[in-house]
Amino acid sequence: MRMNVRLTRELRVPMRTTMGGRLDALWLMPVAAVALGACTGTIAGDLGDPGNAGLGGGVDPAPDERPAPIDPVTGEPLAACTAVSPGPSPLRRLTRFEYSNTIRDLVGDTSRPADRFPPEEIGNGFGNDAESLGVSDLLTEQYFTAASGIVARLLADPPRLAGVLGCDPAQAGEEACARTLIDGFGQRAYRRPLDAGEKARLLAVYTANRAALDFKSSVGAVLETMLQTPQFLYRVEFGASPAAGSSVGKVDGYEMAARLSYLLWGSMPDQTLFAAAAAGQLGTADEVRAQAERMVADPRARDVALFMNEALFELHGVETLQKDPARFAAFTTEIAIALREESRRFIDHVVWDGAGDLRTLLTAPFSFVDAKLAMYYGAQQFTGVVPRTAAFSRVEMNPQRRAGLLTHGGLMATLTSGSITNPPIRGSFIRRKVLCSPAPPPPANLMIETPVPMPNQTTREVFETKTSPVACTPCHALLNPVGFALENFDPIGRWRDTDNGKPVNAAAELQGTDVAGPVAGPAELAQKLGASAEAGRCYVGQWLAFGYGRNETAADRCSRVALEGAFMKSGGNIKQLMVALTQTDAFLYRQAAGGQP
């Protein structure tokens, strides 16, 4: 909440923590929280079996009775996690992604109307940070315009309209049919049954308009109203009443249905979820898990995983990337679009049809290209059959050269803004996004002069010289090696063995990470990152922020421990991580109204 931020920001400072590599996620950690001595468990080491992750049993014990999660390092129960600690539960507004998905599922309109909305504030990096999202005049107008367009298209489509109405006004009578719409469709739009007041007020909209307009336009006005209410645009939660003396409670069945559907589908609940909510079957962690397991088998879950990973790796800009045609004639708009498509198909495949784990995402020696992209990369990159048509298909790539998403041409090209690569920029990106371990920011008064290309020097040599002064090395020792290891990728993301006429040196000594040590080049860098527990924890934290639509706080300590444990236990499986996100305090409980920290 904005006012909150304003009042408390003096108390909140960015800091390094002992919890390892989560500086940016924990920027908001209140100073006081550091004193929470019980929360000291840090997960170290490689991905292994942490044993019992302690995700609760078949019964849903009262908060003070349930078993504590096990610290994967010590094997001891995390005493601090016996009390439920859901963290903040801010009111969440539908994002553009969620709005368009919801409209698709609610009225069968696939036009993605929210693409025309103004972009969200970046907040937690995913644009769904509830506390960051403001409402502008522009957005309010777009809600109005979008609702009007959605309803106009619906009214012009008799079969779809009939489905939404749920009745025939000629048979049922007009007002009765309007009431049916408000009851039935209203429950889907508001994601819970409407109360009597809500129904009466919507009927009043119908009646007022019906005095001047025909039936269709009048129910249209009701629909347009619904699409602009807070019940539709926000995910309103009141929760169950917390026990006396506690500010923490469960959410009710309908609220849980929406939590599940927006987390796993980026959209509204389906009939199964609504039915489970109505039957009171979303009350326990196991019931929630069962739904989550069902839901991750649905294609809508693929959209969410793709959206999250594309936002995380900032692939959004690849297709509009423009390069100097005089230097990079091969990099056309068509190629830019194909590069984005390659990464999209790769992510989708790995998460859902392949091994499903983060390590594969970061290391897989295969990808998806069409004939043009295959030609762009060059035949030497591939070890198997290469497509000869405009259809994308899976290709096996030289494992010494390509390994996972970070070695995709699209990402490598977007991380280069000029005609030579910029290893510190590439290194900084990976440290921030993959390791959650950014180098300290440059001093504010630093005059950053990016080096110029030098004759007879490789890019690496240019940057080594430039960053050699002792004042530069503390940070650049963290950034440069990661970028140097990627020097085999030229500014448009193609493999190169020479740079400026000299052999590329992509050997580097990684520092300041749990996988520090020598790497010979991009493939070894990717293997290191794929094996990094720090990268695993980072990825968990990124999902936590995305999944819960906020920034991580100290109160999320136990939710994080549970997620990290589940992620490790599953061998870093992304789909299972999505399911695990439904099993935490942050997901199963909420802070009662007014009880937010």
Added chain:
Amino acid sequence: MTPRWLMSRRRLLRGTAGAALALPFLDAMARPGRARAQIAPKRFVTFYTGGGTVLNQWRPTGTETSFTFRSMNAPLEPIKQHITLLDGLELQVTREGFGHQHSRGMGALLTGQPLLAGPYDTGGGPCGFADGPSLDQILGAHLGKTTKFKTLEMGVRWPSTNGGNGNVSPSNIIVFSGPNQPLPLAADPGAIYQRLFTDLATDTTQLAAQRARGKSILDAAAEEFRLLSGRLGTADRTRLDAHQTKIRQLERSLATISTGSAGCQAPAREAISDYKLDQNLPAIGKAMMDMMVMAFACDLTRVVTMQWCDSSGRQTFPWLGLNQNHHAYQHDQGYQPDNIIKINTWYMQQLAYLTQALVAEKDAGGGSILDSSCIYVCTEIQMPSDHIQTDMPFMLVGGAGGAFKTGRWLKVPRTPHNNLLVSFMNAYGMPGNTFGKPQYCTGPLAGLA
């Protein structure tokens, strides 16, 4: 609603020979009780270009009142009498706060505030947004009490950063409704056109029916916000209340029929294939400037922010033969002043075009629209070769209805730019001696009047 309001101005204008005939008719369309202003309303424009300038090219030769532009700014020669060059301002407030210097500059330009702490790292450490509202919003609330839109915010090639999903980030925004509350820009020229000018082309009866229906919908939605808000905790309530306020504002906007000058008419609608492609930037920019001029002529708004880009400099300039992105010329390939000059010369051509269009458009009072306007021409750093924020290459175009004396090269060495923001406030009828963070403000900027 009085049917008298609902006469189509456009139809009236089509049927009349000129301003002399049209004016009495326009009176008939004013809201009852609202006297139509005979004095021209004051307008404020922010014209932002990214990445700084080449200072020794920006500085002219000559004296305060008799100077000659160097080649980079030569396009401004024909509009010189309208210009006040402000030589020596500093973005002093960027010395504190968080984030990259580019982002700090963006945040400070219109707010005079540093960036707050925050979660998102745009390359200079994590930061939030500016710690206060931007001047355009404050002027919009003051000047826009009767206009359809309090302010308009347009982005020509925006956002060009890759962050997240094309989100609003500290590196790409200069307008804020409050602390940590950036405002998104409208970037689709077609959507802006629709927003501004659809009413002019709609039959009055149809418009009246649409408005009545729209009002019933918005009233009902706002009521849901009101009722729900009361049941929520403080933080969530604040969020819903803010949203409800915006709905009420939209209702007011829908009900407002602007009364403009005789020249008010929808501009030609540009067909732009894809507003996210760099090569379309000149056409988008021209469309937006044309729409801005008509938004003033029709008195749809009195405050416009036009961001040509964001500070990441990712766009290319293929129509200038510059096919690397702006950042490459700024410093990524080494500072290339010749190419930066080319880019800035082009931007100055656009500024001259806008100025001349505002001069050509006659205002309600009989003068030009520019007479009552001031364009704040700004950028977030001084020069792209480094990121210093002293000697900012700021200029004003237009005297804001006689508040500023133009045609001058005003030397204001080592002066905090917050002082300029105070002077803007005063020039637009708002009293006060400070704006933004007070430590970086010493009162109005001396010598402007």
